[in-house]
Amino acid sequence: QVxxxxxxxxxxxxxGSLRLSCAASGFTFSMYAMRWYRQGPGKERELVAAMSSGxxxxxxxxxxxGRFTISRDNTKNTVYLQMNxxxxxxxxxxxxxxxxxxxxxxxxxxxxxxxx
Numbered sequence: 001q002v003x004x005x006x007x008x009x010x011x012x013x014x015x016g017s018l019r020l021s022c023a024a025s026g027f028t029f030s031m032y033a034m035r036w037y038r039q040g041p042g043k044e045r046e047l048v049a050a051m052s053s054g055x056x057x058x059x060x061x062x063x064x065x066g067r068f069t070i071s072r073d074n075t076k077n078t079v080y081l082q083m084n085x086x087x088x089x090x091x092x093x094x095x096x097x098x099x100x101x102x103x104x105x106x107x108x109x110x111x112x113x114x115x116x
Contacts, residue, residue: 002026002105006096009110012086016114020081022096022107029077030054032100036070036081038092038112048094049081064090086114 008020020036033052039045049070050059058070069082079096091114096107 002098004096004105004107006094006107006110009094009112011113011115013116014087014114016086017082017084018086018112020083020094020096020110020112021078022080023076023078024096024098024105025077027098027105029098030074032098034070034072034079035097035099036079037095037097038090039095039109040089040092043092045095051079053100083112086112088114090114 003025005023006020008018010018012018031053033050035050036048037045038048046061048061048064049068051070051072055072060068067085072079091112093109093111095109098105
C-alpha cells in the first residue's frame with residue numbers, strides 16, 4: 001500500500017527558509033520521478049520542482065528558480081524541497097508526487113505559510 005509522510009511545513013517570515021521532506025513507501029521509489037506541487041489559496045495546483053528517478057535531471061517553475069532546490073535520497077525513499085528566500089506568494093499547501101509513466105501517487109500535503 002502506497003504511503004507518504006510529508007513534514008517540514010509551517011509558518012515562516014518572509015526571507016526565511018524551510019525544508020520539506022516526503023518519505024515514501026509501498027512502491028519502488030527509485031524507479032519513480034518525484035515532483036513537488038503546490039496549491040495556494042484560490043489557485044490551481046502548480047508544479048514547483050521535479051527530479052528524475054536517478055536524480056540526474058531537475059526542473060523548476062520560473063517563480064522558484066534560484067530559491068528552491070529539490071533533492072532525493074533513494075536509500076531513504078525520501079524526496080526533499082529546500083526553500084530559501086521565501087515570499088508571501090509561496091504560501092500554499094505543498095504536495096509530493098511520484099510518477100512513472102501513467103502511474104502516479106500523491107502525498108497528503110503540508111501547509112507552508114509565509115507571513116510576518
